[in-house]
Amino acid sequence: MRDEATILHIDMDAFYASASLIARPELRGKPVVIGAGPRSVVLSATYEARALGIHAAMPVGRARRLAPHAIFLEPDHELYADISASVMEVFRSFTPLVEPLSLDEAFLDVAGVRRLIGDPVHIAESIRTRIADEQQITCSVGIATTKFVAKIASQHCKPDGLLQIAGDDVLTFLHPLPVKALWGVGPKTEEVLSRLGLRTIADVAHTPKTTLERALGQSAGEHLHNLAWGRDEREVYPWEPEKSISAAETFGEDLDDEEAILRELLRLTERATQRLRERGFKARTIGISVRFADFSTISRSKTLRDATSVTHEIFETARSLYQNLHLDRVRVRLVSVRLENLEQVGESAEQLLLTQGPKWAESDQARDQANQRFGGGSVRPARLLRKPTRDTRDVSK
DNA sequence: CCCAATATAAGTTCGCCG
DNA sequence: TGGACGGCGAACTTATAT
Numbered sequence: 328m329r330d331e332a333t334i335l336h337i338d339m340d341a342f343y344a345s346a347s348l349i350a351r352p353e354l355r356g357k358p359v360v361i362g363a364g365p366r367s368v369v370l371s372a373t374y375e376a377r378a379l380g381i382h383a384a385m386p387v388g389r390a391r392r393l394a395p396h397a398i399f400l401e402p403d404h405e406l407y408a409d410i411s412a413s414v415m416e417v418f419r420s421f422t423p424l425v426e427p428l429s430l431d432e433a434f435l436d437v438a439g440v441r442r443l444i445g446d447p448v449h450i451a452e453s454i455r456t457r458i459a460d461e462q463q464i465t466c467s468v469g470i471a472t473t474k475f476v477a478k479i480a481s482q483h484c485k486p487d488g489l490l491q492i493a494g495d496d497v498l499t500f501l502h503p504l505p506v507k508a509l510w511g512v513g514p515k516t517e518e519v520l521s522r523l524g525l526r527t528i529a530d531v532a533h534t535p536k537t538t539l540e541r542a543l544g545q546s547a548g549e550h551l552h553n554l555a556w557g558r559d560e561r562e563v564y565p566w567e568p569e570k571s572i573s574a575a576e577t578f579g580e581d582l583d584d585e586e587a588i589l590r591e592l593l594r595l596t597e598r599a600t601q602r603l604r605e606r607g608f609k610a611r612t613i614g615i616s617v618r619f620a621d622f623s624t625i626s627r628s629k630t631l632r633d634a635t636s637v638t639h640e641i642f643e644t645a646r647s648l649y650q651n652l653h654l655d656r657v658r659v660r661l662v663s664v665r666l667e668n669l670e671q672v673g674e675s676a677e678q679l680l681l682t683q684g685p686k687w688a689e690s691d692q693a694r695d696q697a698n699q700r701f702g703g704g705s706v707r708p709a710r711l712l713r714k715p716t717r718d719t720r721d722v723s724k
Numbered sequence: 725c726c727c728a729a730t731a732t733a734a735g736t737t738c739g740c741c742g
Numbered sequence: 743t744g745g746a747c748g749g750c751g752a753a754c755t756t757a758t759a760t
Contacts, residue, residue: 401728401729402728402729402730402760403729403730428759428760429759429760430760431760432760510758510759511733511757511758511759512758513757513758513759514757514758515756515757515758516757516758544734544735546733546734546735547733547734547735547757569731570731570732570733571730571731571732572730572731573729573730573731574729574730575728575729575730576728576729577727577728577729612752612753614753614754622726622727624755625754625755626753626754626755627753627754628752628753628754629752629753630751630752630753661728661729663729663730665730665731
């Protein structure tokens with residue numbers, strides 16, 4: 328194990344509701360609804376929302392009803408991608424070893440540049456200053472010898488903080504924390520651990536590894552035991568290949584009409600396959616998930632003989648997966664389309680056209696180009712021309 | 725009663741092959 | 743022919759994270 332704390336975990340504070348974002352000219356003075364979840368203005372209970380004068384938290388559906396003309400800053404809004412790209416660029420100006428975890432979080436390994444630029448704390452302060460200057464966003468930085476401890480440290484000092492945990496202090500820092508703080512322990516695992524009488528990370532550390540493995544499975548048991556002793560071998564990888572692409576949509580109201588559900592499925596297939604093609608992938612495995620009114624969820628998938636990126640082909644697979652469920656007017660809340668087993672398409676576009684069936688591949692290509700030129704959704708299958716169902720989200724009830 | 729969207733990892737079950 | 747067994751990939755579920 329390295330004994331010097333050179334791993335940084337940087338977490339933007341209030342990224343999705345940052346003052347700089349709301350101050351953007353195109354948003355100034357307009358009602359803005361932030362977030363996408365059941366409590367769309369998720370931030371009401373947090374420091375950042377108070378600072379911004381946001382008081383109301385409500386489901387996004389209600390927000391749409393109350394303020395239909397508001398600007399909805401959902402997580403996939405392009406403004407966030409812009410800011411994220413700028414921020415990651417700042418990180419990369421300090422070291423190439425930047426591993427983004429999401430739009431607003433990244434790990435950095437500064438071991439190799441410390442002689443060049445300065446010690447990790449100095450680097451962290453420089454980064455915080457630059458992000459504040461350029462984006463008017465505060466961020467919190469955890470510095471430690473491992474990813475895991477760096478991540479907990481940044482949570483610990485949030486907001487607008489910096490916390491370094493030296494190698495010698497790791498266990499003192501870690502052990503009093505609740506098991507929930509272990510990365511990978513969610514509600515289910517917490518419950519299992521609690522039945523074993525384990526409440527703190529120290530408790531987990533002092534439990535025989537075999538006991539943990541029996542209760543949680545081999546891999547998770549061993550992993551947690553290691554983390555509890557501050558052992559985390561994972562390195563900072565600047566790049567990981569993508570493994571799946573998916574698109575999902577929760578309906579404004581539950582649907583039970585097969586025709587309507589298939590229309591949504593086609594729309595989601597469009598969304599997913601377009602991203603697939605943008606990234607130069609084909610997929611061999613097509614999966615769907617269906618969530619019912621009671622929130623239970625099932626999934627089905629099919630692996631094809633040959634990978635494809637053709638909307639038509641993928642939709643037909645998704646459709647047959649759906650129809651094989653033989654749902655008879657069951658109330659459905661969400662469907663999703665997932666593409667897995669991704670393969671990078673070879674250089675030759677000709678080969679793609681020949682092997683994929685010229686007609687559909689060409690029509691996809693033409694549509695992608697048109698959508699790029701005229702904006703997403705300007706060209707779409709005839710089947711989708713009827714009024715989209717999602718707009719029913721904010722009416723009635 | 726209410727519970728987003730996207731991605732990853734790992735566990736289980738099952739069928740196929742030798 | 744019958745069966746136990748192991749390996750393997752596919753299908754599916756569950757858990758977790760942001």
